[in-house]
Amino acid sequence: MQNADLFEVIERHPTKVSGAWVFRGTRVPVTALFENLKDGASIDQFLEWFPGVTREQVEVLLDRALASLTQIA
Template sequence: MALTSRVVHSDPDILGGTPVFAGTRVPIITLLDYLEAGDSLEIFLDHFPSVTRQQAIAALELAKKMLTAYANSA
């Protein structure tokens, strides 16, 4: 998936292979944790300036596609 490689990166030398936003050390799960806690995307982006708005939105779109595909296959 080309979109995945532009948004998500996983390397054993970076946070033990935890999926992070490409070009950063910010775990993808951190965005989901912020949203789950009721924080806005703006707050997340303010706290993690190395993540661009485009990356965050692309990660959410990717999660939506993956969840939809998972639900449709069940």
């Protein structure tokens, strides 16, 4: 997976959500996904709670995070 794929689904602007990484086209911070998953929410629940985020965005982000971890090992 290439970095371009990741930056097609997330973005960061200094004037948007205090410069936090958000899902592109939304104000939903990327950290919200990881916090909700950590607390036991499913991806389907997250998508229901944050309707502006798409499944594709979540999958690309998770795939990229996994790829980053396997490159470190």
